[in-house]
Amino acid sequence: MASAVQFEAVHKVFPNGVRALNNVQLRIPPGQLTTLLGPSGCGKTTLLRMVAGLEQPTTGRIQIGGVDVTDMDATQRPISMVFQSYALFPHLNVLDNVGYGLRMQNLPAQECDHHAMAALTAVGLQASATSNTSMLSGGQQQRVALARALALRPQVLLLDEPLSNLDAGLRRHIREDIRALQQSLGLTVVYVTHDHNEAMAVSDNVVVMRDGQIMQIGTPQQVYATPHCEFVAAFMGDAVMFDAEADAAGTVRLGPLRVGAGLTRRQGKVRLVVRPHAWRLEPASGTGLAGRVLSRAFLGRNTEYQVLTALGTLLVLVQGEGQPRQVDSPVSVQLDTLGVSVVMPSGAEASNDP
Numbered sequence: 001m002a003s004a005v006q007f008e009a010v011h012k013v014f015p016n017g018v019r020a021l022n023n024v025q026l027r028i029p030p031g032q033l034t035t036l037l038g039p040s041g042c043g044k045t046t047l048l049r050m051v052a053g054l055e056q057p058t059t060g061r062i063q064i065g066g067v068d069v070t071d072m073d074a075t076q077r078p079i080s081m082v083f084q085s086y087a088l089f090p091h092l093n094v095l096d097n098v099g100y101g102l103r104m105q106n107l108p109a110q111e112c113d114h115h116a117m118a119a120l121t122a123v124g125l126q127a128s129a130t131s132n133t134s135m136l137s138g139g140q141q142q143r144v145a146l147a148r149a150l151a152l153r154p155q156v157l158l159l160d161e162p163l164s165n166l167d168a169g170l171r172r173h174i175r176e177d178i179r180a181l182q183q184s185l186g187l188t189v190v191y192v193t194h195d196h197n198e199a200m201a202v203s204d205n206v207v208v209m210r211d212g213q214i215m216q217i218g219t220p221q222q223v224y225a226t227p228h229c230e231f232v233a234a235f236m237g238d239a240v241m242f243d244a245e246a247d248a249a250g251t252v253r254l255g256p257l258r259v260g261a262g263l264t265r266r267q268g269k270v271r272l273v274v275r276p277h278a279w280r281l282e283p284a285s286g287t288g289l290a291g292r293v294l295s296r297a298f299l300g301r302n303t304e305y306q307v308l309t310a311l312g313t314l315l316v317l318v319q320g321e322g323q324p325r326q327v328d329s330p331v332s333v334q335l336d337t338l339g340v341s342v343v344m345p346s347g348a349e350a351s352n353d354p
């Protein structure tokens with residue numbers, strides 16, 4: 001299937017010498033939601049703005065729907081972009097804001113209103129068509145901005161940190177609305193965020209970026225459970241990394257613990273990533289890793305322990321209350337395969353493999 005958006009060897013160096021994108025190769029599939037995820041300054045917005053035609057690559061080519069758009073003006077591209085700031089017109093009512101782009105295309109007024117109303121209905125704001133935009137809540141304004149982008153029926157919808165101006169409660173709500181809309185309309189969406197939880201919650205595909213480079217592309221499950229490198233492992237959630245030893249069967253030895261088999265195809269020294277839920281606490285015994293409970297915090301869905309061991313202080317997440325362990329009590333720590341992975345050490349090259 002043709003990619004909805006394709007980057008071929010794209011580099012961007014700004015006039016001040018900042019290298020914002022470094023040899024980006026990227027294929028964004030149609031009909032799916034792809035997030036660009038990474039820390040501040042990694043080049044996500046520059047990449048998104050390049051799809052929109054708001055930035056030009058220094059070298060490299062960009063295609064949308066199989067058409068080379070590298071030299072195409074922003075206004076000619078089959079995309080719509082929703083900005084963090086919404087950028088609504090305060091002097092226009094909701095319907096006129098949504099229909100604005102259509103009127104700019106010189107469509108007859110009746111047709112503009114028809115498409116604008118359909119887009120407003122899609123975001124659940126049909127009853128607010130004649131409202132003044134400045135009277136709307138932040139969440140409603142974001143929906144109007146979304147409807148305005150949808151009304152143009154773009155091949156690709158670009159969202160730049162769409163939740164950043166909303167409070168925590170609304171964020172989840174709008175995030176779910178965006179995902180439901182994307183799925184029901186089969187939209188191709190490229191979504192920028194620096195929040196790994198948000199990326200995992202909404203995406204079909206996650207593109208993890210660092211310093212202008214793509215570090216890994218995969219489903220949320222892949223980038224979380226089988227990160228390629230330490231950076232991706234740490235960026236996708238709490239994890240502790242250890243030097244460990246792998247044998248020919250792919251079993252990894254960490255102190256007295258064994259995990260695998262088949263965990264890795266590497267043999268010898270490896271870097272082991274352990275998520276907090278991979279540890280298991282058992283009564284003190286001869287097997288496992290000996291530890292002592294330093295603290296316990298009940299968090300509702302989970303209980304978080306800090307456990308002092310010969311490998312250092314471990315953060316252990318137990319579902320629910322589990323079998324409560326008292327502070328200061330001795331425990332035996334075991335390791336499950338789920339939540340454990342083997343990565344390339346820091347400094348090893350980035351990988352674009354899906």
Ligand SMILES: Nc1ncnc2c1ncn2[C@@H]1O[C@H](COP(=O)(O)OP(=O)(O)OP(=O)(O)O)[C@@H](O)[C@H]1O
Pocket residue numbers: 014015016018019020038039040041042043044045046047194
């Ligand atoms: N117009 C510009 N001129 C010079 N440097 C720029 C320009 N725009 C962005 N940069 C730089 O390019 C790098 C990438 O910026 P970009 O905004 O793409 O990152 P980002 O990952 O979207 O970050 P954030 O999450 O903070 O928005 C940064 O170092 C930034 O300072």
